[in-house]
Amino acid sequence: MRNRMILWLSLILVAVLIAAPVASAAKLRIVSSISGGKDPEEVELFAKEVSEHIGIEVEWIRPSGDDFLQTALRAGERFDLIYLNTPFMDVLVAEGALTPLTDFIKNSPILSDPDVIPPEEWEMLRYPDGEIYSVFNKYEGGTMPIVRADWLEKLGLDIPETLDDFYNVLKAFVEQDPDGNGIDDTYGLSTAGLYDIQPFMGAFGVKQRYVIDEDGRRTIPYASDAAIPGFEWLKRLYDEGILDPNFVTNTTADMRNLFLADKLGMNTYWDMWVGLYNNTRLNEDPNTEFRAMGIAGPVGPNGERILRRGDPSIWAIPINAQNPEGAKKFLEFWHTEAGIRMGSIGVKGHDYIEHPDGTLELTEVGKLHNMDHGVPRWYNKNVINPFGDLPGVKDAEAIINQYATLEISTADWPRAEPIVNEYAFMAITGKMPVADAVRQMRKELLDAGLIDY
Amino acid sequence: MGKLRLRKYAQLYLMVLPTIAYFLIFSIYPIIQGVITSTQKPRLLGGGEYVGLANYRDVLQDRTFWQALTNTLVLSGGMIALGVIIPFIVAIALHEVPFAPLRKLTQTIIYTPHLFSWVVVGGIWIQVLSPTRGLVNEVIKLFGAQPIHFLADTGWIRPTLILLNSWKGTGYNAVIYYAALSSLDPQIYEAATVDGASRWQKITKLTVPLLLPTVGVVFMLSAVGALRIFDQVFILRNAATTRTINVLMTYVYDLGMVQFRLGMSTAASFLVTLVGLFTVGFLRKAMRVDQTDLA
Structure with missing residues (x-):
């Protein structure tokens, strides 16, 4: 009797062990710290709706930060689809850890459609071996000066074009009480650290991060003499109280909040946020005068303007994925109307409702x-x-x-960045003469072998 | 004989097994894995190429490591000094307060910051020290001085961090001192009173010498803790001050999590452990902590 029981238990155990991988193979495990539901409840609803669309059970994991993915992968966790930024993708491609998707993209009627993704965009994701290892998550956009257009109108100012125009507008935002409260409580410009002074440095023809010449030699233009007048211009803003003194320690949220709270005339941020700023204020008050507008950076003496395009955010399939076919199905779905509706508006019945006539209406959650x-x-x-x-x-x-x-990072940028930042801040905040700071920055980068000239 | 002992204590040995298993699984095994990883160029999906001691060599040749070590020594020096001295003074002062409710209230207030995580403390102090809206700079401006950007100025950030650390940790160390003070024999003080000793003399001639062994313990605990500081630096560093306050543990984090150099990161963490072991060994020997009454 006892032996029979042991035998049955053993058989059940073996059956469970065999069935477990089969069951998990059918499930699609997706990790993204950006896309998906906004909170645990919505993450579940999101996974459920995606499951219904693609006909595969989906487990959607939404960690709060990027550290999770690296740790989990190293610990042996297996995912079918992972959301990445390009530096992380570079590492995984170098290790041979991602599934090549070139043929899949070429043969996919959805992803190869030029109206779905322009063919030239794929070149951003192609590696020197000719392979593409990822699929776009979204159109990325870029960062730009975003100005309070209603303040410009109120103060009788034109959209700034040159550096002098920018200076005059920003100064007016500080001195002419654009919010009309009678208190000196507004700043002209704020950033979140050096993120992003590119529009202003661009007027001097200086590009952020690395530039690599045709011989493969690397330099960081912010460490060149060409950057000196750019830092001097920003120092002038800082000295005169036009630049938010907290710009060094600001998070992007601090900067955004300042702008939304009528304390700031201009910030540099994603083009998409022009709409999000306007929408946020319109949701609060449909009669608001608030009007954010994205503008080009100041034009340089030689007619140059440089803005920053965002690195692509992408989806990739690890080589140890248990359900790569399911992952490919999701990638196609994500670029269809239904997928885009989920990635943008959200979950049906939660973020929006669909009326019988086919029109959509955002719920309160959806508006948020x-x-x-x-x-x-x-x-x-x-x-x-x-x-x-x-x-x-x-x-x-x-x-x-x-x-x-696009900016060029290279694997050395994380080591170069603290050096660039330290001296750039010293220059802007006047802790060191600008020319000395730039030259010291260059010297340290050269000594550390992080630039070639 | 051995067999007999084993049989006699078999039940006790069995009871120890879970603990041994716990340490084998959660301490020894990760350490062994760490040693292996530190000799590899590891891949994120597992495995890696054996590179011998190259990761250790790379760490030791990395200027950032030496910069982080220097920062760690400077910051920990300040943190240990304040972390030992200020609570010592606070505990003695508290011990002299005769009105118990006032003493308890003061203790509670001083101890409270220790209960908060650095995320909370950092968030509070970023606001308090803000050059535009912060309380401290508002006071500075009242005296006609220019506001100071404590958290973004490379000259101010280290002292600021040391002071914040002391503010947060004073209550905890003061409790340790206070416990030692409370255990001192009152008869010694009664005898001193009979001999005509003043309050100051009792403090300097009795309390301070009797507390020295506890000072040793607090010093050693602070020294070991100071080598592992991470949270406060991680929360309060920014692009302007990163290189001034990056410490060994943030160096390890940046290597592994930001630069994806896991082998080098693991090698660096073992070097930090070695520095820690050396420090503890040296301090134990120098201070003879094992031979003190409280050890």
Whole structure:
């Protein structure tokens, strides 16, 4: 009797062990710290709706930061689809840890459609071996000066074009009480550290991060003499109280809050945020005068303007994925109208409701989520935003498309960045003469072998 | 004989097994894995190429490591000094307060910051020290001085961090001193009173010498803790001050989590452990902590 019981228990155990991998293989495990539901409850709803669309059970893991993915992968966790930024993708590609997707993309009727993703965009993701290892999550956009257009009008100012125009506008925002409260409590410009002074440095022809010449020699233009007048211009803003003194320690949230709280005339941030700023204030008060507008950076003496295009955020399939076919199904779905609707507006019945006539209406939760569940904007030209574009976004996007270029990081940038930052801040805040700071920055970068000239 | 002993204490040995298993699984095994990783160029999906001691060599040749070590020594020096001296004075002062409710209230207030995480403390002090809206700079401006950007100025950030650390940790160390003070024999003080000793003399001639063994213990605990500081630096560092306050543990974190150099990161963490072991060994020997009454 006892032996029989042991035998049965053993058989059950073996059956469970065999069935477990089969069951988990059918499930699609997705990790993204950006896309998906905004809170644990919505993450579950999100996974459920994706499951219904693609016909595969989905486990959506939404960690709070990027550290999780690295730790989990190293610990042996297996995921079918992972959301990455490009530096992390570079590491995984170098290790041979990602599944090549070139043929899949070429043969996919959705992803190879030029109206869904423009063919030239794929070149951003192609590696020297000719392979593409990832698929875009969204259209990335770029960062640009975002100005209070209503303040410009109120103070009778034109949209600034040159560095002098920018200086005059920013100074007016500080001195002419644009919020009309009679208190000296506004700043002209704020940033979150050096993120992002590119529009202003661009007027001097200086590009952020690395530049590599045709011989493969690397330099960091912020450490060149060409950057000196750019830092001097920013130092002038700092000295005169035009630049928010907290810009060094600001998070992007601090900067955004200052702008939304009528304490700031200009900040440099994503083009998409032109619309999000306007929408946030419109949601609070439909009669608000608040009007954010994305503008091109100041034009340099030689007519140059440089803005920053964001690194692509992408999806990739690890080579140890248990359900790569399911992952590919999701990647196609994510670029269809239904997928884009989920990535933007969110979950049906939670973020929005669909009326019998097919029109959509945002719920209170949906309004709070600002039509952004990882895909505020997309490449697919066939998909129209049912609520229309957020106010100001289209114009901002056109400016980004005209002037923004990708930055080159290289694997050495994380080591170079603290050196660049330290001396740039010393220059702007006057702790060191600007020219000395730039030269010392260059010397340290050269000594550390982080630049070649 | 051995067999007999084993049989006699078999039940006790069995009871120890879970603890041994716990340490084998959660301490020894990770350490062994760490040693292996530190000799590899590890891949994120597992495995890696054996590189011998190259990761250790790379760490020792990395200027950032030496910079982090220097920062650690400077910051920990300040933190240990204040972390030992200020609570010592606070505990003695508290011990002299005769009105118990006032003493308890003061103790509670001083101890409270220790209960908060550095995330909370950091958030509070970023606001308090802000050059535009912060309380401290508002006071500075009242005296007609220019506001100071305590958290972004490379000249101010180290003293600021040391003071904040002391503010947060004073209550905890003061409790340790106070416990030692409370255990001192009152008859010694009664005898001193009979001999005509003043209050000051009792403090300097009795209390301070009797507390020295506890000072040794607090010093050693602070020294070991100071080598492992991470949270406060991680929370309060920013782009302007990173290189001035980056410490060994943030160096390890940046290598592994930001630069994805896991082998080098693991090698660096073992070097930090070695520095810690050496420090503890040296301090134990120098201070003869094992031979003190309280050890």
